[in-house]
Amino acid sequence: MTEFLARSAMGAPVRGTAMVASDGFSARYDLDRIKGVFVRPGHKLEGRAYSGMILVMDRAKGGVATAWMLREMASRGIVPAALVFNTVNPIMVQGAAFGDITMMSGFDVDITQVVQDGAVVELDTTPDRKLLRIIG
Template sequence: MTPLKARHAMGQKVTGRALVASDGFSARYDLDRINGVFSRSTHKLAGESYVDKILILDTAKGGVATAWMLHEMKARNMAPMAIVLNTVNTILAQGAAMAGMTMLAGFDVDVTKAVENESMVELDPETGSLRVLG
């Protein structure tokens, strides 16, 4: 598969297991951050652990708290490894910058359809590329 190219990228090169859904993301609205799982019952990943996963979702949702929460989750080793979005908002980007978390956003295809759940993926922010390894 040809690597997908993101228009926005930051952070370090990482490789990990993808957790994929066509749904939104807000750390405050959607997560049980103590136990590291999606807790909003209507979220497509409800009950799934996000810890050390490369989260691949549609869009950033909700309020401003995520800007602090990614940093707080990472300090407890209860954070996603990286976040990939079709559409990012300012808060997710600010939060990733604060937390030192890898983030890619803005593709020419729907990234939640282009990458299968649980596949291994590599993110390279320097080139803005997402590569599916298998």
């Protein structure tokens, strides 16, 4: 089992399947939130369904709407299980706080390069740990 220490984390511990891309993320810019699919042309996850997945992405992008949208997505049950980033912006953190979505960010490695797409990962968000573990 391999694990990576994050600088920041919030939300409940989560275990699930990682959907990984070295790309940015914005709920407004990138998603068809009704269908639960990445639709932005050229996005590395274009065409893929994200509901229930642990998204492992490079960075949070602009678009303040995400702060509302994560909660709205959660209310319909078509939402990622958790969000993991190399770098976040305030909007994504505010949205995760408002929507009660598990989030983790800030690693000593490029997290999109060390977690394989489809891997089973566990996010341990307890304040003294903040670990992403690759289970299998």
